[in-house]
Amino acid sequence: MSAEFLKALTANRLSEGDVVFWASGQWVEQFADAELFTEEAPAEAAVTLAKSQNRVVVDAYLIDVTGSDQGLAPVSYRERLRALGPTNELGHGKQALGGAAIAALQAASGAARSTGRLDLIRRK
Amino acid sequence: MYRYDAIDKEFLSDRSNEFRHQVSRRLAGELSEDQFKPLRLMNGLYLQLHAYMLRVCIPYGTLNVAQVRRLAWIARTYDKGYGHFTTRQNIQFHWIKLRDAPDILDALAEVDLHAIQTSGNCIRNTTSDPRAGATAEEIDDPRVWSEAIRQWSTLHPEFSYLPRKFKIAVTASAKDRTAARVHDIGLALRRGRDGTLGFEVMVGGGMGRTPFIGQTIKEFLPATRLLSYLEAVLRVYNRAGRRDNIYKARIKILVSSLGAEEFGRQVQEEWAQIDAARADLPDTELARIRAAFIQPGLEVLPAVSDSYEAARAANRALGRFVRNNVSAHKTPGYAIVDVSLKAHDATPGDANFDQLEAIADLAERFSLGDIRVTHEQNLVLPHVKQSDLPALFEGLAAVGLATPNINLVSDIIACPGLDYCALANARAIPVAQSIAQRFVDADRAELVGELKIKISGCINACGHHHVGHIGILGVDKKGEEYYQLTLGGSGAEDASIGKILGPGLNADQVAPAVDRLVEVYLAERQGEERFLDTYRRIGMTPFKEAVYVDAH
Numbered sequence: 001m002s003a004e005f006l007k008a009l010t011a012n013r014l015s016e017g018d019v020v021f022w023a024s025g026q027w028v029e030q031f032a033d034a035e036l037f038t039e040e041a042p043a044e045a046a047v048t049l050a051k052s053q054n055r056v057v058v059d060a061y062l063i064d065v066t067g068s069d070q071g072l073a074p075v076s077y078r079e080r081l082r083a084l085g086p087t088n089e090l091g092h093g094k095q096a097l098g099g100a101a102i103a104a105l106q107a108a109s110g111a112a113r114s115t116g117r118l119d120l121i122r123r124k
Numbered sequence: 125m126y127r128y129d130a131i132d133k134e135f136l137s138d139r140s141n142e143f144r145h146q147v148s149r150r151l152a153g154e155l156s157e158d159q160f161k162p163l164r165l166m167n168g169l170y171l172q173l174h175a176y177m178l179r180v181c182i183p184y185g186t187l188n189v190a191q192v193r194r195l196a197w198i199a200r201t202y203d204k205g206y207g208h209f210t211t212r213q214n215i216q217f218h219w220i221k222l223r224d225a226p227d228i229l230d231a232l233a234e235v236d237l238h239a240i241q242t243s244g245n246c247i248r249n250t251t252s253d254p255r256a257g258a259t260a261e262e263i264d265d266p267r268v269w270s271e272a273i274r275q276w277s278t279l280h281p282e283f284s285y286l287p288r289k290f291k292i293a294v295t296a297s298a299k300d301r302t303a304a305r306v307h308d309i310g311l312a313l314r315r316g317r318d319g320t321l322g323f324e325v326m327v328g329g330g331m332g333r334t335p336f337i338g339q340t341i342k343e344f345l346p347a348t349r350l351l352s353y354l355e356a357v358l359r360v361y362n363r364a365g366r367r368d369n370i371y372k373a374r375i376k377i378l379v380s381s382l383g384a385e386e387f388g389r390q391v392q393e394e395w396a397q398i399d400a401a402r403a404d405l406p407d408t409e410l411a412r413i414r415a416a417f418i419q420p421g422l423e424v425l426p427a428v429s430d431s432y433e434a435a436r437a438a439n440r441a442l443g444r445f446v447r448n449n450v451s452a453h454k455t456p457g458y459a460i461v462d463v464s465l466k467a468h469d470a471t472p473g474d475a476n477f478d479q480l481e482a483i484a485d486l487a488e489r490f491s492l493g494d495i496r497v498t499h500e501q502n503l504v505l506p507h508v509k510q511s512d513l514p515a516l517f518e519g520l521a522a523v524g525l526a527t528p529n530i531n532l533v534s535d536i537i538a539c540p541g542l543d544y545c546a547l548a549n550a551r552a553i554p555v556a557q558s559i560a561q562r563f564v565d566a567d568r569a570e571l572v573g574e575l576k577i578k579i580s581g582c583i584n585a586c587g588h589h590h591v592g593h594i595g596i597l598g599v600d601k602k603g604e605e606y607y608q609l610t611l612g613g614s615g616a617e618d619a620s621i622g623k624i625l626g627p628g629l630n631a632d633q634v635a636p637a638v639d640r641l642v643e644v645y646l647a648e649r650q651g652e653e654r655f656l657d658t659y660r661r662i663g664m665t666p667f668k669e670a671v672y673v674d675a676h
Contacts, residue, residue, distance in 0.1 A: 012171060012175075014150070014151070014157075014222065015151055015221065015222050015223045016175070016221045016222065016223070017171055017172075017174070017175040017176040017220070017221060017222060018174070018175065019173070019174060054153055054156060054157065055151065055152070055153040058157050058171065059157075059171070076603070077542075077603070077605070078173070078542060081173060081542060081543065082173050082174065085174060086174070086543035086544055086553075087543055087551060087553075087554055088471050088543050088553040088554060088557070089204070089471075092174075092204050092219070093174050
């Protein structure tokens with residue numbers, strides 16, 4: 001189980017709407033800084049904690065992460081877009097920061113459904 | 125144009141204050157997200173992939189100069205410098221912060237704008253003809269009736285919690301520029317044999333996952349009885365429409381299951397019970413609204429402007445612009461100018477604040493301060509003197525808004541798609557751009573002529589793909605972006621739903637496929653046939669063979 005389990009926790013910040021990721025007790029802006037969970041129990045504990053932060057974030061859910069030669073990236077194309085910004089305006093969103101971590105996300109290929117987001121939609 | 129009175133202004137101010145209070149309670153944790161979400165949606169504020177999105181209502185697509193300047197200011201102050209015009213004649217801002225939203229609503233209210241009726245299961249903003257009051261084709265000014273519907277429907281207590289959202293279109297010309305037949309109710313103004321004004325009432329049109337063309341349930345409704353009849357239609361729908369399944373809740377499903385004849389009978393029965401004196405618009409109120417749309421400032425001019433004709437003959441670029449973007453006005457010496465938001469490298473429907481400021485300035489100088497938004501994500505300057513066309517063209521060109529491609533292959537409708545939208549399965553914008561780039565040769569695009577390509581990033585069909593001459597639907601196929609092409613749709617007076625061409629294509633295959641479809645058309649067309657006409661005559665097979673030739 002633990003060998004295949006690789007997830008990060010994401011949400012949108014309530015007051016701004018920005019995409020954020022969970023990293024050891026706080027919300028951070030960049031996927032590269034996100035805490036990676038390799039076990040289900042701590043991941044679910046983080047989700048529970050995020051849901052209790054009603055004044056800070058909305059729509060918290062876990063996303064699948066995968067590794068490649070370039071580095072780590074969300075498995076789902078939708079989640080990579082959230083971590084980067086829109087492809088029609090490369091100066092907008094988190095991708096404007098540039099650097100190796102952003103380049104790794106942009107280089108990641110393959111796409112899959114965002115299972116976490118699907119669960120979110122089902123719950124609504 | 126219609127001006128808000130003191131009651132309207134006070135109402136908007138109150139509404140904005142109410143939302144400010146709701147936002148502060150949400151930020152303080154007094155409201156949960158589940159409690160707050162319906163409240164923000166009633167004020168047009170959605171949470172999308174990267175940020176909040178604020179959808180601002182543009183009643184029947186009509187704006188004045190102060191309003192466009194204010195939209196430009198909001199784009200610059202609170203967004204990343206641009207706004208996105210939608211297929212509902214509205215504008216949305218994609219990078220809004222919740223904490224700024226109350227200030228933005230205040231700023232909008234100061235110029236009589238708001239975000240009411242841009243979300244939720246209510247009667248949404250009424251669609252109308254962007255050439256209203258300017259085209260000689262119209263039987264009556266559809267803005268008069270759209271405004272009456274706006275006043276009647278805004279926060280209507282009986283119809284604020286319908287089974288699902290509800291969209292009405294009013295068209296007044298033989299040429300339908302509102303997509304009336306794919307609205308929940310399409311109203312087409314008609315003259316009766318005795319010269320009186322009336323509406324053909326079409327119900328049950330719509331797109332989404334179950335597309336239908338609206339069916340006529342009343343050939344001629346006396347215009348003065350409009351509101352009572354709408355009330356009867358909405359009441360039957362509100363009572364009998366399904367609430368158990370969101371995908372079967374639109375009126376189109378009810379009309380389809382009952383049959384148009386039975387639905388019409390139930391409406392007739394309901395209508396007979398409504399007190400007309402209470403429900404219908406008094407003549408005095410109709411006259412008051414009508415007076416607001418009498419266009420002042422139109423001069424008596426010669427039918428032909430010699431200076432304009434000379435400039436057009438001398439300037440090839442102006443000539444091309446006029447051929448594609450300029451139409452006849454009902455008043456001699458004037459013209460209607462379509463402003464394309466579809467430059468070949470642009471995002472369809474986007475306008476940045478420089479462009480919005482320029483549009484406001486140009487409208488003030490050349491179009492009696494009147495600006496319209498089309499459901500095809502372009503703008504219209506409806507009252508331009510022919511003699512001003514060369515200067516207007518230069519002004520538009522200076523900000524990248526003189527693309528001469530209205531109704532041509534690169535004038536593509538595209539929803540925001542997966543680049544922004546939380547519902548989308550695939551991107552729409554890059555696909556539109558790849559097609560536009562492929563047809564960047566303006567001579568070839570003109571040779572092809574009218575060809576309406578419409579792209580949606582999911583089955584909800586905000587990009588109107590069902591009614592594209594070529595429709596493109598983004599789908600998620602095992603996690604990959606794929607695109608399903610349809611042919612033969614139309615949202616105009618000859619409305620039809622497109623049929624699927626064949627297996628889905630990946631993003632890189634779409635523009636080459638469109639190219640092949642166009643080549644088949646050019647080889648097969650007869651006379652003045654448009655792409656759509658040729659398709660309707662020769663059918664799917666030659667097109668399908670051309671696109672899937674490699675698969676054999």
